[in-house]
Amino acid sequence: MTVLKKKSVAFKYHVMVGSDQMPVCFKAFLSLHAVTKKQVERLRALKMIAKSPVDNRGRHIKQVLSEEIKLFIRQHIESFPTKESHYLGKPICYLGATLNVKTMYRLFKEKYFSIKVGGTKYFNYFKENYSFSFGRSQVDICCTCEELNMKLRSPRLNEAAKRCAQSELDVHKCKSKKFYDRIQKDVNDKDNRQILSLCFDFMQNIQIPKIPVQETFYLRQLSVNVFCIHNNKSNKAQIFVYHQGTAGKGPDVVCSLLFNSLMKVEQQFTELHLFSDNCLGQNKNHSLSRLLLAMTDLKKFEKVEQFYPIRGHSFLPCDRDFSIIKRELNRHDRPSM
Numbered sequence: 115m116t117v118l119k120k121k122s123v124a125f126k127y128h129v130m131v132g133s134d135q136m137p138v139c140f141k142a143f144l145s146l147h148a149v150t151k152k153q154v155e156r157l158r159a160l161k162m163i164a165k166s167p168v169d170n171r172g173r174h175i176k177q178v179l180s181e182e183i184k185l186f187i188r189q190h191i192e193s194f195p196t197k198e199s200h201y202l203g204k205p206i207c208y209l210g211a212t213l214n215v216k217t218m219y220r221l222f223k224e225k226y227f228s229i230k231v232g233g234t235k236y237f238n239y240f241k242e243n244y245s246f247s248f249g250r251s252q253v254d255i256c257c258t259c260e261e262l263n264m265k266l267r268s269p270r271l272n273e274a275a276k277r278c279a280q281s282e283l284d285v286h287k288c289k290s291k292k293f294y295d296r297i298q299k300d301v302n303d304k305d306n307r308q309i310l311s312l313c314f315d316f317m318q319n320i321q322i323p324k325i326p327v328q329e330t331f332y333l334r335q336l337s338v339n340v341f342c343i344h345n346n347k348s349n350k351a352q353i354f355v356y357h358q359g360t361a362g363k364g365p366d367v368v369c370s371l372l373f374n375s376l377m378k379v380e381q382q383f384t385e386l387h388l389f390s391d392n393c394l395g396q397n398k399n400h401s402l403s404r405l406l407l408a409m410t411d412l413k414k415f416e417k418v419e420q421f422y423p424i425r426g427h428s429f430l431p432c433d434r435d436f437s438i439i440k441r442e443l444n445r446h447d448r449p450s451m
Contacts, residue, residue: 125158179235186229187239190222195334196246210321210335211249215240256426258286290427293389297421297431300346300387307382310415311346313389314372315432316363316396317439324443339363340439342432343375346389351435365401373405376414386415391428398422 127143128135144151160167179187196207219236240246265271265279300311317340323330339361341354354371361367376386386409390397406418 123158123162179231179239183229183231184239186226187222187231187236188243190225191218191240191244194218197337206247207245208247208249213248256286256290256424258424259283259426262286286424290424293421293423293427296387297346297389301349304347309385309387310379310383311387311389312343312375313346313430313432314341314343314368314397315390315430315436316341317432317436320443322357340436341368341371342435343372344431344435346387346431349431351432353435363396365396365399368396369401369405372402376409379414381414384416386418388418388420389430390420390422391430392422392425 127138127140129138129143129146130136138146140154144154157167194209194213196209215237216233218240219233222231222236262279262283266276266283271279297311297313300309303309320338320340321335322338323335337358339356339358343352343354345351352375386406388406392398406420409415409418
């Protein structure tokens with residue numbers, strides 16, 4: 115058996131400096147042209163057999179999804195119920211918080227087991243044709259804090275610019291801290307029987323029924339709204355629970371629930387402090403202002419003050435009450451209301 119030895123070939127590498135060619139080493143050539151070793155080795159192998167590289171992109175026609183398969187994927191994605199955000203501005207459609215693309219693909223394979231579609235193709239079709247979100251964000255991120263922190267981490271800014279960004283961040287945090295200091299002041303002033311301090315907020319919608327059955331992914335569930343009024347001094351909360359068939363989450367509902375709670379308050383209080391987030395459609399509108407004005411006209415309170423936090427720094431005592439509810443809901447596979 116005759117063994118043919120590979121022909122030894124030496125390659126030299128050059129880069130253009132003006133109109134001249136300058137010899138460089140292999141590593142420098144890769145670094146200067148931002149190419150990989152594998153790419154250069156492929157070109158060397160083609161040069162040794164006197165062939166040019168051929169672009170094979172777009173030649174795999176069999177990998178393209180057919181119109182029939184696209185129709186099945188589209189029908190499956192649109193079979194999941196969607197909801198629109200209740201906040202002001204452009205409506206945003208979102209799917210259930212318990213869903214994700216991986217779960218949707220698994221359900222697709224169980225429903226259409228004879229259709230061969232990879233998870234990547236399913237994900238790409240979903241990403242290219244739909245702008246659905248999954249659930250809603252659970253954490254309010256302050257855009258000012260995020261912007262200033264990015265400047266502090268940026269390697270492109272000099273020390274003077276970073277010191278300026280750090281100063282802005284310190285001032286911003288100091289302003290946001292005033293809201294929490296005001297709540298803490300009311301908490302510490304428990305002996306003052308003249309001031310009633312309350313905070314109020316809506317919890318994220320609870321979807322019912324919550325049962326471990328796959329068919330529920332394709333059915334529209336009932337939203338349950340939870341409204342909390344927390345007494346900052348007594349650390350007690352009053353919870354209102356109702357479903358979407360009863361009422362929504364607009365300003366009239368907020369005013370009705372607040373009015374119901376305030377009319378049951380003892381007459382000894384002369385001043386009312388209210389704390390809430392900056393949601394215009396619920397807590398920062400003319401309806402609420404007129405209700406509080408009516409409270410003073412009815413001599414229920416002599417003075418009413420409203421306090422709003424800086425956007426992104428809106429953690430309220432109500433959120434601690436909501437965390438207790440969520441913890442109990444997560445402990446049960448089939449919670450009942």
